[in-house]
Amino acid sequence: MNRPIPGTVQVAVRHILSDNTTGVLTKTRSITWRDTRYRVRRPASGKHTVQLTCSACEAAVLAEVRDEAGTRRTTTVLRALAALCVLVLVVAFGYAVHEGGKTLPEGQSSPVLFPISIIAIALALIAAPLFFAKSLRYTGVSLLNAPKLHGIMPVRN
Ligand SMILES: [Zn+2]
Structure with a gap:
């Protein structure tokens, strides 16, 4: 063993x-x-x-x-980044669902935050598992x- x-x-x-x-x-x-x-x-x-x-x-x-201490610090940072990505994901997703579900009055376009939230969701979806996997392997x-x-x-x- x-x-x-x-x-x-x-x-x-x-x-x-x-x-x-x-x-x-x-x-x-x-x-x-x-x-x-x-x-x-x-x-x-x-x-x-x-x-x-x-x-x-x-x-x-x-x-x-x-x-050991430096290794543990890096692992902690990587996990924190993974957790942060999950948080961003949840917040951006909640926002996107909220904004996407609205019916906008004639001539009014979606707020600029809407496409940003979609990009944030996509990035967080990719980054979260990467950071987490890296923290396990480091x-x-x-x-x-x-x-x-x-x-x-x-x-x-
Ligand atoms: Zn060799």
Whole structure:
């Protein structure tokens, strides 16, 4: 079992073995990779750089690891942004329904806020899940430098 160990974070160095897209009308993308898992130590404060090695090709991959407090702050900000988007969504939706349901007198056009509320709804609908997904995946580890076809994947404890 992967129990969280304080002061450390799990990451995987991903080596993309192949990335093929087949088919003409319906495209199927098949990616194969090999992950090398590491448990890296977090710095007491700020951020530090760790060097990891890909087990598939022995390439060096540089990653930056943030301290626990900084990571938690970013996660909190991302969640707050997601919550804010939901709030905007609710308010803009309520407004749009209210304005859209009105019958306007002859010659009077909808207030300028109406199209803005529609745009706000569309943006919030896209942004809310993005921020939320990002907050779940954010572990405070980011890729600094790696050869082509390599990446750092977050590993959830
Ligand atoms: Zn590799």
